[in-house]
Amino acid sequence: MKKSIFILSIVAALFSSCNDFIEEDNLSFVSADDTYKTAAGFQLLVNTNYAWQKGIYGGDPWLFVSGTDMYAEGRAPEPAGLSQYTQLIPAAEGVEQLYTTCYQLIQSVNKTIYYSTVTQQTANLPALVGEARFLRANAYFLLVQTYGGVPLVTENFTSPVLQFDRNTAEQVYDFIITELEASLATVGTSAYSSTGKVNKRAVNDLLAKVHLTRGYETFGKPTDFATAATYADAAIAGQALSVPYDEIFKPSNKDLTAETIFSVQYDQNSTSTSPTTLGNKQFYFFSSYLGGAAETGAPLRSYNLCPTDYALGLFEKDDTRWKATFMTEILELKQGDKTILYYPYYRNAGDANLKVRHFYAPKWFTAADKAAWMTDNASRLSSLFVYHDWGTYSAAYTLIKNIDAQTIPVKKFDDPSPTTPATTGNVSTRDIITARLGETYLVAAEAYLKAGNPSVGLQRLNAVRTRAGVTPATAGEFNIDYILDEKGREMLGEYTRWFDLKRTGKLIERTVKYNYKITNASQFAGNNGQLKILRPIPQLVIDLNQNKNFPQNPAY
Known part of the structure; x- marks a missing residue:
């Protein structure tokens, strides 16, 4: 590999954070080098690799889902460059977040692999190294999809190096696959729900996604x-x-069902030192502002990345994912002199005093359905009840009516814990699921279709639809667009959509068609006649690199 490393500020932050992590447990004041050479110290180093994922996935998810067909700006603004493309430049807001955090994890893994050769040799050491290689491969996979070719950094640097070269995307994919093949040979087979560690299933899942994307x-x-x-x-x-x-996605299941393949794990106790900054923000998006903890006791929500009309219209009657994904009724409960919204749905189930403040009618509701619902629920309605007709609660409707609770809340990621997020700030300690079985079935469906075996691909897709309680798709319907629609239903709010559209070549077509903020393909026009499909290499990276021949992506 070429001798290369990331920027000085990132490396300095990495070393500082890693040292802090070790010092908290280093009660005997043994040096980090000596600590890592013990089996227990090496395990701490491996654990650090897992922890670095929180930086990748735990913050604002613009690079994962913004500027797509599924989500668009509501009341609050999104970064204009990433959400609308015209203003997307190397210095645009949010561009460097993924680049920075992925390289922090990569350097942590580089250190792990270095110390694996000098630490105490144990029977499970190969499995631990395999886990680390998986995490490094995943970081590179995120990078190459987002930015194209990036520097391949594999050395454990102990001092900053400010001159680095850019590898091609092809080289990065080759490296990722080699890493994952090595990981597959050594990681364990224990169920993820019992260990929370990388296993062969997770590696197979990521290898499927990498080969599908490279294809x-x-x-x-x-x-x-x-x-x-x-x-x-x-x-x-x-x-x-x-x-x-x-x-x-039920909060009480702690996100580790038999179908969870991999996730970024959190623990409520671990956030006690800084409850308003530790944890993650996945729950914070995909909903309107509901009044906030001080006003209504409701969770603070961003009012951006709200579902589009297209996203909401994907669901059909009897699809169990509709009510599992969205909070179709916002409940209220009077507690003393305050009326609490939203959380009573979780905390006061069965209470006769619960009232319905908001109801969001699905697209299949007729006038007769509305009348019947109002009659059946007359005794449950709040004095401030609002009936939201179909077509009045998508992201685009905020241009017409921009008030609290106007867009339907996504509830999949809710954290109804008594202490987070309502009383401590906009953080959650629920895990972020990054791989699960339902998605894997849809990856298989797409792979079989592209491999020229649509009949098996249709079987994989219909397994997902059968679980959802809807009619199986037919062979005549089965194509890439149908798969993307099904992924929209199955994966709404999960951090895959931009990658799905970019991979399949549907990014421009679908955003122009379905995202009210992207009205013309010309918004993707970049320099040199190139389109803004890849994101730009962050300007900070370009500026601090002493190798001035490091190329920017052509559109920028």
């Missing part, structure tokens, strides 16, 4: 799609989608 590239291998299908089936391992959809 679309000009340098992709002819066998990539078939290989992706094989790895996806290995990750599925014959397991049916038997967990009811509403159980997958």
Whole structure:
């Protein structure tokens, strides 16, 4: 590999954070070098790799979902460059977040692999190294999808190096696959729900996604799609989608159902030192502002990345994912002189004093359905009740009516804990699920379709629809657009949408069609006749690199 490293400020922050992490446990004042050479110290280093994922996934998710067909700006503004493309430049807000955090994890893994050769040799050491390689491969996969070719950094640097080269995207994909193949050979097989650690299923799942994505590239291998299908089936391992959809994201299940393949893990106790900054923000998005803790006791919400008309219209009658994804009724409960909104849904189930403040009617409701619902629920209605007709609660409708609770809340990521987020700020200690079985079935569906075996692909997709309680798709319907629609239903709010659209070549077509902030393909026009599909290499990276031949992406 070329000798290369990230920028000085990032490396300095990394070393400082890692040292702080170790010092908290280093009660005997043993040096970090000596600590890492023990089995217990090496385990701490491996744990640090997992912790770095929180920086990648725990903050604002603009680079994962903004500027797509599923989510758009509500009352609060999103970063204009990432959400609308015209203003997307190397110095735009949010561009460097993923680049920075991925390289922090990469350097942590580099240190882990270095110390694996000098630490106490134990029977589980190869498995620990395999876990680290998986995490490094995932970081590079995020980087190469987002920015294209990036520097391949594999050395454990102990002092900053400010001159680095850029590898090609093809080289990065080759490296990722090599890493994952090495990981697959050594990681364990224990169920993720019992260990919370990388296992062979997680590696097979990521290998499927990497081969599927590379298959679309000009340098992709002819066998990539078939290989992706094989790895996806290995990750599925014959397991049916038997967990009811509403159980997958139920807060009481702690996000570790039998279908969770991998996640970024949090613990409420670990946030006690800084409850308003530790934890993650996934719950904070995909909803309107509901009044806030001080006013109504409701959770603070961003009022951006709100579902589009397209996203809401994906669901059909009897699809169990509709009510499992959205809070179709916002409940209220009078407590003393205050009326609490939203949380009574979780905390006071069955209380006869619960009232309905808001109801969001699904698209299949007719006038007769509305009349029947109002009659059936007359005794439950708040004096301030609002009936939201279909077509009046998407992101775009905020241009017409911009008030609290105007857009329907996504509830999949709710954290109804008594102490987070309402009384401590906009953080959550629920895990962020980054891989689960339902998605793997859809990865397999796409891979089989692209490999020229649509009949098996349709079977994989219909397994997802059967679990949701809806009619199976037909062979005539089965194409990339249908798969993207199904992923929209299955994965709403999860951090995959921009990558799905970019991979399949549907980013421009679908955002122009469905995102009210992106009205014309010309918004993607960049320099040199290039389109803004890849994100720009962050300006900070360019400025601090002493290798002035480091190329920016052509559109910028």
